[in-house]
Amino acid sequence: MNFKLVFKLAGKTLLVAAACMVLPLLVTLLYREDPMPFLSAMGITALAGLLLSLLRADTRFNSREGFFSAGLIWLLVGFFGALPFQFSGYFPSFVDCLFESISGFTTTGASILTAVELLPKGILFWRSFIHWLGGMGILVLTIALLPSLGARTLHVMKAESPGPIISKLVPKSSQSSKILYGIYLVLTVLVILALRAAGMDWFDSVTHAFATAGTGGFSTRNLSVGAYQSPAVEIVLGIAMLLFSVNFALYFLILCGKWRQALKSDELRFFASVVGGSVLLIACNIQSMYGSFLTSLRHAFFQVSSIISTTGFSSVDFDLWPEFSRALLVILMFCGACAGSTGGGVKCSRVLLLFKCIGREIRQILHPRSVNVVRLDGRVVDEKILHTVMIFLGSYMLITFGATLLVALDNFSFGTTFTAVVACIGNIGPGLELVGPMGNFSIFSPLTKLVLSLCMIVGRLEVFPILVLFSKNAWQRV
Template structure:
């Protein structure tokens, strides 16, 4: 393990994180608030990051170092990102601050706050800005800003980017990062303008666009999007939640004029089909609860969009919906968004490949001598890729069940405990019952909050980087 280069990359990323924190500090100054929480944290991050970046090392950097560095960086970003919350005095303990920070960076959106509206503008801005930073990835931002990290950046992108297959859009990783962030910024800016035109104030428009872009879900209102009571705002956010759930490489294809190739994506078709079917089923199920069919469709589409995109906004309390709709939403929590998007959970591509593998096994039983292959987007998937999908699914479910067992020591109902874990490892936000859209995670003990925080990071980094970090073999020099 090349620890010197790992720590050097970590230091440079912390410095980028410190510079990003200047923006919410300026927001605090703009609204004439006390900037002390940021004035303490920024120099501390800069000093630690600068000292680590001074380490000299060779360029011996491979997949193991990449996974180790990414896991370490995300843990430290969560730890340092919690400091403004802690110094603000609005959070009871540092564990609560760490939970909120990790929830922000991992774009989960789960919160321990019982009321968000009393918080200062600067702290609320930082809370949602962490969504935007974590949505595309703090390391991808670092690669875009500092191409000469001294490490093989493709290994970092593989460890941080969500999805079973990660590839560069163009030959250079730094150029790929810039393209991704260019698309990301453009979509965010368009949403800000649309929300402002729909009547949302500028500050709220920016904060909610950050939360939507990162598919995070932190809002400035206690009632989330329901507080605005605006169908236009709900429709805009629904559309953009789905847009940010799509693989960003498809947008790159569209920009290159390859529209047909983008629309032929098997994963995109599967994603849209799941969304459409779910909206229809839930609309039929909840129609007796609302006055008009249009209102039922709007709420169904919004909640399906917010769950499958793993954003976590709420336009209504779906915890009060019929059992069929609630169970369907829990199933969508497992499926999640497309690979290569800012969404979380298992990902549509993996679920689609699992279905294809099941279909292949059935055909193999019927026709033992036939040669059956699994294809995605017309390309034959190799057995190693399929094996990694199976291992990921098994590990995802085992970690979910293990974390549920650990959190159950708090002695809450199975619905509360299980969906709290599912929503954290899937980076979704609200669950059911006591952690529903109108609830929060303040009820859990400090131990459970740490377990749930680890679930968020494991889910965001898709398991392996965290397992590598805590593996004894990874710490051995070779």
């Protein structure tokens, strides 16, 4: 393990994180609030980053360093990102600050706050802004701004980028990062303008656009999007959440004029089918609660978009919906968004590959001598990728069950305990019952909050980079 290069990359990432605190600092000054929380946090983060980035290291960098770097850096960024919360004085303990920070960077949106609207504007802005930073990936941003590791940064992008099939858009990783962030920035600006046109003020438009782009879900209101009571806002956010749930590589194909190739994506079609079917089923199931089918359809569309994109906004208290609708939403929590998007969950591509593998196994049983392959987008999927997908799904479920046992020590109901873990490892935010859209995570013990925080990072980095940190072989020098 090339530890010096890993720590050097960590230092550069912390310098980028410190620079990102300038924006909320300006918001703090604009609203004439105390700037010391951000000045102190910037100073400490920049100092730590500078000391680590000055390390001299050779350029030997492979997949082991890439995965190790991703796991370690996300833990560090979560820690230093919690400093503004700690220095603000609005959080009960540093564990709560750490939980809120990791929830923000991993775009989970689970919160321990019971009165969001009492926070200063600067802190509210930071909560949403770290969603935006974490959505595309803090390491992808570092590579785009500081491409000093050259082509070797592909190992880092593989470790941080969501989905089972990762490839560069263009030959250089730094160029791929810039293209991704360019698309990300343009879509974010469009959402800001659309929310402003829908009636939100500029501050709420920006913060909610950041939370939507990162599929995070932190709102500036205690009642989330439901506080606005605006169908226009719900429709804008519902469409935007789905747009950010799509693989960004498809947007690159569209920009290159390859519309047909983008629209033929098997994962995109599967994702659209799941969204459409879920909306119709839930709308029919909750119609008796709202009288009008159009109103039921609107709420069903918003909540399905929010849950499958793993954003976590709420327009109504869906925990009061019939059991069928609640169960379907939990299934969507596992499914998640598309690979290569800012969304979380297992990812539609993996679910689709699982179904295709089941179909192949059935055909193999019926016709033992036949040769069956799994295809995605018309191409044969390598057996190694299928093996990795199955290992991921098994690891994901084992971690979910193990974390559920640990959280169960707090002695809450199974619905609260299980959906809290599912919501955190899937980077969704709200669960059901006490951690539903009208609840929060302040009820849990400090140990449970740390367990759930680790689940968030495990879900955001898709298991393996964090497992690498706990591997004895990863710490051995070669």
